[in-house]
Amino acid sequence: MSQRNGTIRLEVRNVIKNFGGLQALKGVTLNIEGPQLVGLIGPNGAGKTTLTNIITGLLKPSQGQVWFNGKRIDTLRPYHIARLGIGRTFQVTRAFRRMTVLENMLAPGLVKHPYMSRKELEKRAYEIMEFLTIDHLRHEMGGNLSGGQQKLLELARLLMLEPDLIILDEPFAGVHPKLQRTIYDYIQRVREQGKAIILISHDMESIFTLSERLVVLNFGEIIADGPPEEVKNDPAVIEAYLGKEEEDEFI
Amino acid sequence: MKFRRIYILWGLTGIFLLGLALYPPLVGLQPYWILVGMTALFYAILASSWSLLAGYTGQFSFAHMAFMGLGTYAAGILIRDVGLKPWQATIGGILITGLVGLVIGYLCLRMRAVYLALFTIAFAEIFRLVVKAEVKFTGGPNGLEIPPYTIPDALQAVFRFFIPYWDANPYVPAYYFMAVLFFVSLLFMFMLVRSRFGIFFRAVREDEEAAAALGVHVVNTRVLAFVVSSMIAGFAGIVFHHFIGLIVPDQMQIGRMSLIIAMAVIGGSQNLIGAALGAIFIHFSLEWLQSIPLPVAVLQQLLFLEDIGFSVDLNAGVLRTNAWRMVGFGLLLMLTLRFWQNGLISPVLDWLARREAAETVAQRFQAERDMDAIDDVQAITNPAEAGNPSSSSEPAS
Numbered sequence: 001m002s003q004r005n006g007t008i009r010l011e012v013r014n015v016i017k018n019f020g021g022l023q024a025l026k027g028v029t030l031n032i033e034g035p036q037l038v039g040l041i042g043p044n045g046a047g048k049t050t051l052t053n054i055i056t057g058l059l060k061p062s063q064g065q066v067w068f069n070g071k072r073i074d075t076l077r078p079y080h081i082a083r084l085g086i087g088r089t090f091q092v093t094r095a096f097r098r099m100t101v102l103e104n105m106l107a108p109g110l111v112k113h114p115y116m117s118r119k120e121l122e123k124r125a126y127e128i129m130e131f132l133t134i135d136h137l138r139h140e141m142g143g144n145l146s147g148g149q150q151k152l153l154e155l156a157r158l159l160m161l162e163p164d165l166i167i168l169d170e171p172f173a174g175v176h177p178k179l180q181r182t183i184y185d186y187i188q189r190v191r192e193q194g195k196a197i198i199l200i201s202h203d204m205e206s207i208f209t210l211s212e213r214l215v216v217l218n219f220g221e222i223i224a225d226g227p228p229e230e231v232k233n234d235p236a237v238i239e240a241y242l243g244k245e246e247e248d249e250f251i
Numbered sequence: 252m253k254f255r256r257i258y259i260l261w262g263l264t265g266i267f268l269l270g271l272a273l274y275p276p277l278v279g280l281q282p283y284w285i286l287v288g289m290t291a292l293f294y295a296i297l298a299s300s301w302s303l304l305a306g307y308t309g310q311f312s313f314a315h316m317a318f319m320g321l322g323t324y325a326a327g328i329l330i331r332d333v334g335l336k337p338w339q340a341t342i343g344g345i346l347i348t349g350l351v352g353l354v355i356g357y358l359c360l361r362m363r364a365v366y367l368a369l370f371t372i373a374f375a376e377i378f379r380l381v382v383k384a385e386v387k388f389t390g391g392p393n394g395l396e397i398p399p400y401t402i403p404d405a406l407q408a409v410f411r412f413f414i415p416y417w418d419a420n421p422y423v424p425a426y427y428f429m430a431v432l433f434f435v436s437l438l439f440m441f442m443l444v445r446s447r448f449g450i451f452f453r454a455v456r457e458d459e460e461a462a463a464a465l466g467v468h469v470v471n472t473r474v475l476a477f478v479v480s481s482m483i484a485g486f487a488g489i490v491f492h493h494f495i496g497l498i499v500p501d502q503m504q505i506g507r508m509s510l511i512i513a514m515a516v517i518g519g520s521q522n523l524i525g526a527a528l529g530a531i532f533i534h535f536s537l538e539w540l541q542s543i544p545l546p547v548a549v550l551q552q553l554l555f556l557e558d559i560g561f562s563v564d565l566n567a568g569v570l571r572t573n574a575w576r577m578v579g580f581g582l583l584l585m586l587t588l589r590f591w592q593n594g595l596i597s598p599v600l601d602w603l604a605r606r607e608a609a610e611t612v613a614q615r616f617q618a619e620r621d622m623d624a625i626d627d628v629q630a631i632t633n634p635a636e637a638g639n640p641s642s643s644s645e646p647a648s
Contacts, residue, residue, distance in 0.1 A: 082466035096457035110447035111466035
C-alpha cells in the first residue's frame with residue numbers, strides 16, 4: 001500500500017509548547033526512522049497528547065520544528081499533514097456520528113483516492129471492516145455504535161487514509177477484553193505492513209508486549225528512550241514514573 | 252424477485268414527477284393555483300439548497316434569502332444599467348452571488364453555530380436595509396423591475412407542440428421554467444451530496460478536527476458548500492423574479508428566511524429531498540388554510556369562532572383562517588423540533604431507501620463469529636463456566 005516503505009522518518013526537533021504560564025513540552029527531541037512500534041508512556045499531564053497534537057498539526061509548537069520524510073510539517077495544516085501520511089486516533093473517540101460506518105470509512109478513502117470507483121473503495125473498506133469485525137454494522141450510524149465499536153471504527157477509518165505513520169492515542173482505554181484482542185491483532189497487522197506506529201497507552205502490559213522501543217515522557221521531558229526491557233529497569237523511570245514498588249500495578 | 256422498499260420509493264418518485272409535469276391541467280389551469288405551485292417550487296429550491304448548507308455542512312446561515320435577493324438585484328441592475336439581455340444577466344447574477352458567497356463563506360469559517368447565525372443575520376439585515384435605503388440604484392422600498400425573459404418563437408413553437416395549454420395563461424410557461432429549474436437544481440445537489448464532496452460536507456459537520464486529521468480540507472469544503480448553495484439560491488431568485496417582474500427588499504426579510512428554515516426543518520434539513528418536499532407541502536397547506544371550504548351546516552356551528560378572529564363566510568361556504576394559519580404552522584415547527592428532529596418527511600425517505608437485505612446476511616455472519624469468539628475466550632479464561640455466554644458478548648448496537 002505505502003510507496004515509501006522503509007523511508008519513514010519523523011523528526012521532532014527540540015519542541016517546546018507553552019500554554020499560557022504552563023510549559024507542556026520542555027524541548028522534546030524524538031526521531032523515528034523506518035517501520036517500528038514506539039510506545040509512548042508517561043503519567044497524566046506528561047505531554048503525550050500535546051506532542052501528538054503538535055505532530056499532527058492541531059497545535060503549533062512555541063519553539064522547535066517537526067519534520068516528516070524530509071519536509072517540515074509543523075507549519076502545515078492538519079489536513080495537509082494527514083495527506084502526507086501521518087494518521088491518528090483521538091483519546092476520546094470521534095466517529096462521525098450521523099454518518100454510516102461505511103461513510104465514515106469512505107471519507108478518508110476519498111481523500112486518498114478521489115477518482116477511484118466507489119465500488120473498489122467500498123471493497124477496500126469492507127476488507128478492513130471485516131478484519132476489525134465491524135462489517136456487519138456498515139449501514140449503521142456511527143453514533144449508534146457502542147464505545148468499543150466506535151474505537152474500532154476509528155482504527156478502521158485510519159487505514160483508509162493509508163498512512164505511513166500512525167499515532168494511536170489510548171486505543172485500549174475502556175475497551176472490552178475481546179475487542180482489546182482485536183485491537184492487538186490490528187496493531188500487529190499494521191506493523192507487518194511496514195508502517196511506523198506511535199502507541200500511547202496507560203495499559204502497561206500491552207505496551208510492554210507490543211513496543212519495540214519505549215519512550216517515557218514526564219513533565220514535558222523525555223526521561224528514557226530505548227528497548228522496553230531497558231526502560232523498564234531504568235532507575236529514573238522507576239522513580240519518576242512507576243513510583244514506589246507497591247504502586248507498580250496501576251491502571 | 253424479492254420485494255424491496257426501494258421500489259416504493261421509485262414508485263413515489265415517479266408519481267411525484269408526473270404530478271410535477273401535469274400540475275397546471277390538474278388545477279384546471281387556474282392562474283392563482285399555478286402561481287402557488289410555482290412559488291412552492293421556488294421555496295423548495297431555497298429550502299433544499301439551505302439544507303445543503305445547514306443540514307449537510309452544519310453552517311446554520313440566515314443569509315440565504317439575502318443571497319437570493321443579491322442575485323436578483325444584480326441581474327436586474329445588469330439589465331438596466333449594463334444593457335445585458337435577461338439570460339446573460341441571469342448568468343452574471345449567479346456569478347456575482349457566487350463571488351459574494353465566497354467572501355462571506357471565508358468570513359464565516361472560524362464561526363460555529365450561534366456566532367455564524369448571528370453573523371449571517373447581521374449580513375442579511377444590513378444588505379436588506381441598504382437596498383431599501385438606497386433609492387437611486389436599487390429602487391428602494393418600491394423594488395426593482397426585473398424584465399421578463401424573451402423566448403424565441405421557434406422555441407415557443409416547440410413548447411406549444413408538446414404542451415397544448417402553453418398559451419392558456421402567462422403563468423404556465425413560468426411554472427414550467429420553475430419546475431425544470433427545481434428538477435435540475437435538485438438533481439445537481441443530489442449528485443453533489445452523493446459525490447465525495449457530500450461525504451466531506453458531512454464529515455466536516457460532524458467533527459472538523461477529526462475530518463482534518465483524515466485529510467479532509469475543511470476550509471475548501473465549508474466554502475464550497477457556501478458558494479454552491481448561494482449560487483443556487485441566486486439562480487432560483489433570478490428566474491422566479493423574472494416571471495414575477497419585480498423584486499422588493501422585503502422579500503429578504505428575516506421572517507421570510509425563517510419560513511424557509513422552518514420548511515426545511517419540518518421536512519428534514521439533513522435530507523435535500525425531505526427539505527424540498529417539506530417546502531412544497533407547507534406552502535400548499537398555508538395557501539389552502541387561508542380559506543377552508545366547509546359545508547354551511549358545519550360553518551353555522553362554528554359561528555362563535557368569529558369572536559376570536561376567524562371569519563365565517565356562510566354564503567361562500569368557507570372558513571377564513573388567514574391570520575391563524577401561522578399559529579398552527581408555528582406549533583407544527585415546535586413539535587417537530589421537540590419530537591422529530593430529523594423532520595417529518597426525511598425519516599420516511601431514509602426508511603424506504605435503506606439497504607436492508609445485505610444487512611441481515613452480514614448480521615448472520617457476525618453472530619457466528621461472535622459465538623466462536625465467546626467459545627474461545629471462555630475456553631481460555633474460565634472453562635468451568637463455558638455454558639454462560641452472556642458475560643462476554645459485546646452488544647451489537
